[in-house]
Amino acid sequence: MNTVELRVVRLPHAVGLALPAYQSADAAGLDLVAAVPAGAPLVIPPGGRAAIPTGLAFALPRGVEGQIRPRSGLALRHGVTVLNSPGTLDPDYRGEVHVILANFGTDPFPVARGTRIAQLVLSATVRATICEVSALDETTRGVGGFGSTGTGREERSD
Numbered sequence: 001m002n003t004v005e006l007r008v009v010r011l012p013h014a015v016g017l018a019l020p021a022y023q024s025a026d027a028a029g030l031d032l033v034a035a036v037p038a039g040a041p042l043v044i045p046p047g048g049r050a051a052i053p054t055g056l057a058f059a060l061p062r063g064v065e066g067q068i069r070p071r072s073g074l075a076l077r078h079g080v081t082v083l084n085s086p087g088t089l090d091p092d093y094r095g096e097v098h099v100i101l102a103n104f105g106t107d108p109f110p111v112a113r114g115t116r117i118a119q120l121v122l123s124a125t126v127r128a129t130i131c132e133v134s135a136l137d138e139t140t141r142g143v144g145g146f147g148s149t150g151t152g153r154e155e156r157s158d
Contacts, residue, residue: 004122007059011035011096014055017114029069029119032056032099034111041110044103049083051098052117060091060122067121068099074117079105082118089120 008019013035020030035055036042044050060066066089070081083102099118103109111117141149 004061004064006061006122009057011055011057013037013053017055020056020120029121031071031116032068032097032118032120034099034113034115034117036111036113038113041112044080044101044109044111046103046106046108049100049102050111051100052111054097054099054117057094057096058089059094060089062091063125064091065089065123065125066097067123068097069119069121071116071119078107078109079103080109086121 006020010017010019017033017035018031020032022030032054034042035053042050042052058066068082068085068087068089070085074080080101080103083100087100089097101109101111101117
């Protein structure tokens with residue numbers, strides 16, 4: 001398993017909150033928590049969305065991106081998810097990370113201080129060199145798009 005150093009600045013409104021942490025030995029994501037004021041939860045109405053502060057700023061190593069992903073429990077139990085999933089945290093961004101949560105559930109969703117709202121997954125990145133060409137190489141799939149695979153057109157070996 002590869003590891004990288006992840007530098008984190010805790011902003012004043014996150015004092016006392018847990019730093020991002022893996023919840024199991026093989027977890028891929030670090031849990032992020034809400035840095036809303038104590039005693040004043042931010043309530044997301046059904047169909048609503050909100051940018052939730054984490055109170056953290058990161059310095060990711062060059063060549064590594066942070067992917068802000070939903071927590072499956074929030075999605076299943078409450079219909080709450082990360083709207084721009086996955087959100088991208090670039091290695092040159094130094095501001096506070098906010099998580100855009102959307103409530104697709106039927107009840108208002110209160111986000112209290114310290115609520116685990118998302119997970120941060122680190123991923124190595126590859127940069128592209130754009131090379132315009134007049135044609136692309138042929139493939140079996142060709143131009144088949146949405147819903148074109150798994151339609152029974154594949155060769156079968158009976």
